[in-house]
Amino acid sequence: MKASRAVQEKLLALQQLDSDLLQIKHKSITLPVAKLFEEVSKELAGKRDLLVAAKTERDDIKHELSRAEIDVEQVVSRIERDEKRLSSGQGAPKELEQLQHELGSLAKRRAELEEVELEIMVRIESVDMRIKELESNCKELESQQSELAVKKQGELSDLDLTSKKTSEARSALVPSIDADLFSLYEKIRLSADGIGAAKLSGNQCLGCNLTLNAADLARIKALADDEVVRCEECRRILIRLD
């Protein structure tokens, strides 16, 4: 294949644009801010789950509290009823004695139930504190998340713009390269890690970084200027610069 030196050198400019595009693509999928955004989102989701669980726990304890309150109320109303009967002085002495005995047990029962009620209230207080902390965690993470989302979007838009400009420059360059040379370049680029053409620097191919042996180098140097040369090692198009 033959192509003028000037056209061959255009392949290097094209290679630069293609390498840039590859780098932009790599950057856009490995943005540190995107990774941070994912981490914060994951942490937020975890805290939200814990918050839902804590609220459910609080609802359950509140039901427990209502039941305990009803228990206390029942005992209190029995005490009141017994006290009324006792103060009325009506009934046989044995009956009154029984009432007094019952009042003693009821007072003990009431104290026990009030103790249970108090324990439940302490538990509500502690779960309330946990909810408050989780709510503040979520709020903090939400604000971090939205800041990161804006930053990520900004960086992605910048990369997108650079990518568009690079693609435009590429489209403008391609028509100035011979069609068969361009398709050879494309074929190699797509099968060789994105590099279709590379400089020959001294005796080294900058595509594969291997050095050419003296015989190959002498043969290449003897070739006409418009001869398209391929690296013997990586088969990429070798561009000889003066």
Ligand SMILES: [Zn+2]
């Ligand atoms: Zn090579």
